[in-house]
Amino acid sequence: MKATLFELPITTSDGEYIAHYSEKGLAELDFPNLDGLIAPKPNKSGRAVSSKSIPTQILKWHRAATDALRKMLAGREPKEFPPLDWSGKTKFQKSVWQAMLKIPLGKTKSYGEIAAAIRNPKAVRAVGGACGANPIPVLVPCHRVLAANKKLGGFSSGLDRKRDLLARENVQYNA
DNA sequence: CACTCGATCAGCG
DNA sequence: CGCTGATCGAGTG
Structure with a gap:
């Protein structure tokens, strides 16, 4: 609607x-x-x-x-964002995405860390689900979320894209 | 409501 | 390294 x-x-x-x-x-x-x-x-x-x-x-x-x-x-910090419309999404998803927005450029967090950040430490897998449901990739940096062992984890729009985006931010991860 | 599926994770052999 | 159980949100019927 x-x-x-x-x-x-x-x-x-x-x-x-x-x-x-x-x-x-x-x-x-x-x-x-x-x-x-x-x-x-x-x-x-x-x-x-x-x-x-x-x-x-x-x-x-x-x-x-x-x-x-x-x-x-280009691996730079945007100077301004448009307003993001997350209406219709669940509260859980919004909180996950908001947490992702706080990951600084060039840094990464694990799914578990995001879960902890939103005070729902056991919802690790659910966090993964919310990432996949992110309607605004790149701008909402779902690519900066890796698995706990600093491995890539997954990416709904293709792992190649995730690798690519991380490379531009000079992020290191485990093969 | 019951059930299934994940972009998980820590533990254990 | 590979397997397993715990656990949560979302989608489906």
Whole structure:
């Protein structure tokens, strides 16, 4: 029911991410289709988003999101974030994501540490589930969460992406 | 409500 | 290294 109102592309060095906005902020961010490997290019390419039809509010958020995403991908600290719309998500998930936002660039935490941070130390596996449900990857740094032994753990959108993102932040982990 | 499945983890052999 | 049990949230019927 929380329909996404606008979907705008963000072109990065990695390809075209798609940002979804609701009336409350950025609600979802999609990874680029695997570098044209499989993606035959959206043939509905002519989705001409005349910027005229987009509320200035959304455009403002989009500028912030674009800047933040590009900075993140370059391994830098974003200077400003758009508001994130987590409506419709559970309290547990929101608390997990909020905890992830606090992981500084270049650092990592384990699923267990996140669980402890949100005062639910036994919910380790549930934390993993919440990470996978994260609608705004990269910006909400789910990639900075590793397994307790500093091994990679998993990543719903592909471990390669996780490796890649970590590499840009010069994060070390166990093979 | 009952059951299943995970991006877990510590313990043990 | 591999196996196991404990445990929690979410999804399904």
